[in-house]
Amino acid sequence: MGTLVSTLKDKLFDLTDMSMNNSFFSTAIKAIHLILHSTECSLWSINRNTTVGGEIKGKHSDLSTSVICRYNTEKYDIKRRTDYVHILERDLFNMVMDSANERGFFRGNRADVEKLSHQSMAFVNKFGLDDFISIPIPDRSDPEKIIALLELSFKEMIINNDECQECAKIIKSFFSTAFQRYSIYQKDELQKIYGNFNGGDIKSFFNNLINIEFRKFFDYQGASFFIWDSYGNVFRPITSTDKTIAYNDPTKAYPKDNGLTHTGWVGTTGMPSISDEISNYLWYEHIEGEPKTLMIVPIIDPANTNNVIGIVRFLNKKNRNNPDIVDFFNDIDLNLIQSYSQYLSLIIYFYNKEQDQVNLISKVAHEFKTPANAIYKSATRLLDSIEDNDEESLQKNLKSYLDDIADYANIQLWQAESTLYVTRSQQQKTKYRAKKCSLLNILSKSRSVSRPIARQEGIRFDNIKIHPQSYDNLNLMVDETAFVIVFYNLLTNAIKYHDAEYPDSFHVDIRYTVSDVAVEILVEDWGIGVEKKDKDAIFQVGYRGERAMRENSSGFGVGLSVAKQVITDFGGIISIKCLQRPTTFEILLPKTLII
Amino acid sequence: MNTENKRFQERKNILWVDDDVRKPALEPDRDELESKNCHIIEAAKPDEFLKIIKEDAYKIDGIIIDISIPIGNSLSIEETNNGTRTGLALIERLKESSNYQDVPVVVYSVINDEMVLSYCNKYEIPYLEKTMKSRDFANKIVEIIEK
Numbered sequence: 001m002g003t004l005v006s007t008l009k010d011k012l013f014d015l016t017d018m019s020m021n022n023s024f025f026s027t028a029i030k031a032i033h034l035i036l037h038s039t040e041c042s043l044w045s046i047n048r049n050t051t052v053g054g055e056i057k058g059k060h061s062d063l064s065t066s067v068i069c070r071y072n073t074e075k076y077d078i079k080r081r082t083d084y085v086h087i088l089e090r091d092l093f094n095m096v097m098d099s100a101n102e103r104g105f106f107r108g109n110r111a112d113v114e115k116l117s118h119q120s121m122a123f124v125n126k127f128g129l130d131d132f133i134s135i136p137i138p139d140r141s142d143p144e145k146i147i148a149l150l151e152l153s154f155k156e157m158i159i160n161n162d163e164c165q166e167c168a169k170i171i172k173s174f175f176s177t178a179f180q181r182y183s184i185y186q187k188d189e190l191q192k193i194y195g196n197f198n199g200g201d202i203k204s205f206f207n208n209l210i211n212i213e214f215r216k217f218f219d220y221q222g223a224s225f226f227i228w229d230s231y232g233n234v235f236r237p238i239t240s241t242d243k244t245i246a247y248n249d250p251t252k253a254y255p256k257d258n259g260l261t262h263t264g265w266v267g268t269t270g271m272p273s274i275s276d277e278i279s280n281y282l283w284y285e286h287i288e289g290e291p292k293t294l295m296i297v298p299i300i301d302p303a304n305t306n307n308v309i310g311i312v313r314f315l316n317k318k319n320r321n322n323p324d325i326v327d328f329f330n331d332i333d334l335n336l337i338q339s340y341s342q343y344l345s346l347i348i349y350f351y352n353k354e355q356d357q358v359n360l361i362s363k364v365a366h367e368f369k370t371p372a373n374a375i376y377k378s379a380t381r382l383l384d385s386i387e388d389n390d391e392e393s394l395q396k397n398l399k400s401y402l403d404d405i406a407d408y409a410n411i412q413l414w415q416a417e418s419t420l421y422v423t424r425s426q427q428q429k430t431k432y433r434a435k436k437c438s439l440l441n442i443l444s445k446s447r448s449v450s451r452p453i454a455r456q457e458g459i460r461f462d463n464i465k466i467h468p469q470s471y472d473n474l475n476l477m478v479d480e481t482a483f484v485i486v487f488y489n490l491l492t493n494a495i496k497y498h499d500a501e502y503p504d505s506f507h508v509d510i511r512y513t514v515s516d517v518a519v520e521i522l523v524e525d526w527g528i529g530v531e532k533k534d535k536d537a538i539f540q541v542g543y544r545g546e547r548a549m550r551e552n553s554s555g556f557g558v559g560l561s562v563a564k565q566v567i568t569d570f571g572g573i574i575s576i577k578c579l580q581r582p583t584t585f586e587i588l589l590p591k592t593l594i595i
Numbered sequence: 596m597n598t599e600n601k602r603f604q605e606r607k608n609i610l611w612v613d614d615d616v617r618k619p620a621l622e623p624d625r626d627e628l629e630s631k632n633c634h635i636i637e638a639a640k641p642d643e644f645l646k647i648i649k650e651d652a653y654k655i656d657g658i659i660i661d662i663s664i665p666i667g668n669s670l671s672i673e674e675t676n677n678g679t680r681t682g683l684a685l686i687e688r689l690k691e692s693s694n695y696q697d698v699p700v701v702v703y704s705v706i707n708d709e710m711v712l713s714y715c716n717k718y719e720i721p722y723l724e725k726t727m728k729s730r731d732f733a734n735k736i737v738e739i740i741e742k
Binding site: 500553 | 639
């Protein structure tokens, strides 16, 4: 073995003792450059766009290279974008790879230097670069995959082919291992951050990751975290590096079924995406200029690997050597975030569980305390009037305050009944007491107990009508209280979600008929309606549609789930037949219930 | 007449955002406040509240904010935590408005969990729980405004 080769081997062997950090590669490149006396020595990462259904999800190329580090002997002012980031022609790359497969490296002349070493011809001519060597660096865990290129340019052929082959072997092995070590180092560093997370503020934790921690390994103009909101059926942004105006736009959230967008595609397939074909619309992440490169990594539900519970998104990678240049994302970046996503998934999973619980408790507290509070206030006001001997106030307020007390007590009573049915059904302890009941009586009672809600909401009670047609005496074998709860929930939902602009024109119609196979009951209301995306979800426990949340704060999303539970338990079906004007709930009960 | 004029001039304008503000549930509170020469400017939703703030149409002496109110169309679901913290999102918006920096804000709600109480504590915003008697509530509001 020649002196050159053994010197290189010894030097790189010494470097393996060096602790891994971001300056490791530049130290190694400088060493190679000095030992082999090159005019320039550079290390380039290979970037790829993600393949989606056999097609490359990017507009330029599936291959590009970005400079990781370089050393020049000659002073040369590097200005062009292609000196930092370079699209690779597939044919040229194949030419390099064919040669590399044959003898471990590619060696070219002056024309190849221009094409492959990413230098301008001016540089090549100025320094008379006539010899060029490219050494592909394979991924240690997947040797078929090339993750980087080490490139050397010379003014003349200093090393012969045999020496070059020996050097290529050493360099390939060294960098293959180095990239693996670097990957482990990055993961270890990030794992320490996870170790510091003690279940506190998830937003701050994620904010710190995208603003500080991830940037230590690759930098970008914008990044954000999205968390899956199962009730809203969308990915909602939870934190972003820097907000654009759109961040506060309440309509900006990604539907999971929107596979047309990159984010939707990742959310649907659970596959990561790297792309340079991006819509130029207003992104949540504030970026300079146009969006050009994108990397999205899904965060998978630890309890169900088919389910994406979050997304982390990076926009416009910054070139390591020149932050003003928009770079491409690569497998090294992707592997880092993907390997870390298992920690992120645990954080999001427990966060969602906790949030659901906190929200439900908060809503339950609100729903029970509000009527209790109203009763208390009316009662204490009356008592104060009595203690003060305020006859005038008593005369004036006695009836209205007693009405309020009765109304709010009624509201609380029926809310309690509904909630009890939810807890019982969740514990599968619901025991129905079926007996012969008139359907008209059930509907009338439901209507009657809804009166207080109608009064509180300022709705004319006369506008809630039952149209019995010719089935006045229809009797069913059902649990009367359970069925009153069903229709009470349907009616009070309709009332709560009336259009506040037009309370007088709001009305509810209840109709029922008996067909050949079923008893059909329709509840139609002229309220704000149901959005298509909420059609099925509104029957889930705790679910509140977005429109409902925007219009009314009352309710904690149990009414319709109770209704569905009861109707299903009696062999029936409940569904939304029409979304709006009128919003129509259809209940079909088996005719075998008729008695 | 002079007494009436003086009473009018001393009247306090209170902006109250609460979806129940026009409902019977808060009637005793409203009555008590009005008996203490307070004029209530009602906002049942964040949109109404933010419009009043933006237009700056009234001289506001105090603001009462509920926590669990509908999100409306001006706030995002994310910033209101699914509508369970809408009031806190409104306080955040209020901080951005230079005209209201010195106007006392009171949180008046049935929601008394750790998040709400620690928020109020951090920003020194008085928290009143709705379970208090209407008379005590009105006295407290007047005391806070006059302070």
